[in-house]
Amino acid sequence: xxxxxxxxxGPAAAGKGTLSRLIADQYGFHHLDTGLIYRATAKALLDAGxxxxxxxxxxxxxxxxxxxxxxxxxxxxxEIGEAASKVAVMPAxxxxxxxxxxxFSLKEPGTVLDGRDIGTVICPDAPVxxxxxxxxxxxxxxxxxxxxxxxxxxxxxxxxxxVQRRDERDMGRADSPLRPxxxxxxxxxxxxxxxxxxxxxxxxxxAVL
Ligand code: C5P
Numbered sequence: 001x002x003x004x005x006x007x008x009x010g011p012a013a014a015g016k017g018t019l020s021r022l023i024a025d026q027y028g029f030h031h032l033d034t035g036l037i038y039r040a041t042a043k044a045l046l047d048a049g050x051x052x053x054x055x056x057x058x059x060x061x062x063x064x065x066x067x068x069x070x071x072x073x074x075x076x077x078x079e080i081g082e083a084a085s086k087v088a089v090m091p092a093x094x095x096x097x098x099x100x101x102x103x104f105s106l107k108e109p110g111t112v113l114d115g116r117d118i119g120t121v122i123c124p125d126a127p128v129x130x131x132x133x134x135x136x137x138x139x140x141x142x143x144x145x146x147x148x149x150x151x152x153x154x155x156x157x158x159x160x161x162x163v164q165r166r167d168e169r170d171m172g173r174a175d176s177p178l179r180p181x182x183x184x185x186x187x188x189x190x191x192x193x194x195x196x197x198x199x200x201x202x203x204x205x206x207a208v209l
Contacts, residue, residue, distance in 0.1 A: 003110050005110065006029070006110070008020050008112060008114040012163060013142060019073055023201055040075060041061045042087045058087050067101075079172045105126070119181035132197070133188050
C-alpha cells in the first residue's frame with residue numbers, strides 16, 4: 001500500500017484544524033497542522049527581538065523548526081498567527097519548509113495536512129483535497145465565541161478586521177497564495193455544524209479510499 005494523503009486548505013478560522021483532527025482520528029492517519037510551522041518560525045523571530053521581515057534570519061529560524069516538537073499550546077495566540085502570516089509571505093522561508101512537509105505526507109498508513117498551499121504546492125498529487133471555507137463574518141463569530149466561552153473578553157469588530165486582514169495577506173501574496181486547487185472539493189461550513197462538516201468530508205474521502 002502507498003500512503004494516502006488528504007490535503008485540507010482554507011482561510012484562517014474556517015475550522016480546518018478541528019476537521020483535520022477528526023479525520024485523522026477516524027482513519028488512523030498522522031496529522032500535521034502546517035500553520036504551526038509558520039507560527040514557530042515567527043515566534044522564534046519575536047523571541048529573539050528580530051524584525052519579522054528579516055528574510056535571511058527568518059529562513060534560518062524556519063530551518064530549525066522541528067515538526068515533531070510543535071506545541072499548539074505555546075503557538076495558539078492570535079498575535080503569533082498574525083506574525084506567522086507576515087513571515088509566510090517570504091519565498092526563502094516557504095522554500096526551506098517544502099521538503100519536510102512532503103516527507104511528512106508520505107508517512108504510513110496515511111496523513112492529513114492542513115494549511116493554505118497543501119493541495120496547490122506541497123502535495124499537488126494528493127488523492128483527496130478539500131478546501132474548507134466559511135464567510136468572514138461566521139469565522140470571526142466562531143473565534144469570538146471561542147474566546148467568550150473560555151471566559152475571556154473580546155471585541156467582535158476587531159476580530160472581524162483581523163480575519164479580513166489575514167485573508168488579504170494569505171490570498172494576495174505572490175508565493176503560494178491561498179486558493180483552492182483545481183481538483184479540490186469545496187466545503188463551505190458557514191451554515192454547518194462541525195459534525196455535519198465531518199460527515200461531508202468523510203463522504204468525499206470514502207469515495208476515493
Ligand atoms: O493556520 P494558521 O492560522 O495557524 O496559520 C498561520 C499563518 O501561517 C497563516 O495565516 C498563513 O499566512 C501561514 N500559513 C501558510 N501556509 C500554510 C499554513 C499556514 O502560509 N500551509
